Amino acid sequence: MDTQSVSMRTKLESYRASCGGNLANCPVREVMANLSGKWASLLLLLLAEQPLRFGELRRLVPDISQRMLTQTLRDLQRDGYVRREVFPTTPPSVEYSLTDLGRSMFEPLRGLLQWAEGNHTAVRTARTSYDELVR
Numbered sequence: 595m596d597t598q599s600v601s602m603r604t605k606l607e608s609y610r611a612s613c614g615g616n617l618a619n620c621p622v623r624e625v626m627a628n629l630s631g632k633w634a635s636l637l638l639l640l641l642a643e644q645p646l647r648f649g650e651l652r653r654l655v656p657d658i659s660q661r662m663l664t665q666t667l668r669d670l671q672r673d674g675y676v677r678r679e680v681f682p683t684t685p686p687s688v689e690y691s692l693t694d695l696g697r698s699m700f701e702p703l704r705g706l707l708q709w710a711e712g713n714h715t716a717v718r719t720a721r722t723s724y725d726e727l728v729r
Contacts, residue, residue: 628669629699633658637666638692641676642700645691675699 613619628634633655640646640654652663667690670676675696681687 628673633666641692645689
């Protein structure tokens with residue numbers, strides 16, 4: 595077994611032990627729950643560039659519904675990744691930005707983002723092959 599597999603197995607055993615043997619309570623799963631949604635990663639990437647207002651986010655992601663954008667932003671706020679700031683203007687202005695916690699995830703995610711960019715074509719090819727087989 596290679597070193598990477600042994601390391602992953604050791605981490606999995608450690609998580610299992612810390613969760614009393616129940617991986618449903620795994621801390622990684624809990625932390626990643628809202629990050630792995632359809633829209634969260636895209637919104638976080640946009641907010642990593644600069645703070646944005648709700649309407650700006652809506653224009654940048656035109657296929658997200660208003661309800662889903664609101665819910666995803668609330669989930670990201672609740673987990674501490676996004677800050678919602680209300681400015682006392684008429685009408686009130688609201689801006690969303692990443693918190694320090696939200697910004698801190700980009701360094702560990704950099705490798706995953708590079709992997710995804712490098713393997714996007716392979717994943718699409720695999721999906722097409724699979725879809726043709728199951729028709």
